[in-house]
Amino acid sequence: AQTVTQSQPEMSVQEAETVTLSCTYDTSENNYYLFWYKQPPSRQMILVIRQEAYKQQNATENRFSVNFQKAAKSFSLKISDSQLGDTAMYFCAFMKKSTSGTYKYIFGTGTRLKVLA
């Protein structure tokens, strides 16, 4: 069974500093997709960044970047120049196609990030 593990329940970072959130996953698949979602206090889930497993290049979206280590099954999120608006719950997610042809997304338990002024 696929699992996604986020080992840091809570983290804090000073404004303008850099923080890295960890995520590991377990799968025997070769083709899959990984995502980071942000859930601010409003509870809306917002896509932060995505990564295809077949791509070696790490994805980057402005201040957000990932360190994707396929062999280690690790998918960490780096937030540079942290802003107060980055305060949120962050979820790592894994998506794959099952043998029945359906697509499922598996989420980690989340990391609560607080950016300090």
Next chain:
Amino acid sequence: DGGITQSPKYLFRKEGQNVTLSCEQNLNHDAMYWYRQDPGQGLRLIYYSQIVNDFQKGDIAEGYSVSREKKESFPLTVTSAQKNPTAFYLCASSMTPRGAYSNQPQHFGDGTRLSIL
């Protein structure tokens, strides 16, 4: 604007009562999903549907039921058999990936908070 609409935002259930949570999307997405979110447990998949008139059980389907009569709609019924229904419920949708290397993230509604009276 396209998006996913969940209603109501807050819902209260009496003992022995069935309640239905609405989820509508105008994104023309094929797939729709229901998740339950409890503190410290991330998102857990209840049911999902890849096409109209077809749906599959997720990891915690007991005590819930769904229907998918229209592409745009995927209502979730919390039955009286669900003994601990208090939670935040999120509906999501996505395009079905086309081809082996198509990366389709999920789009989420704003959620429904269900409580017991």
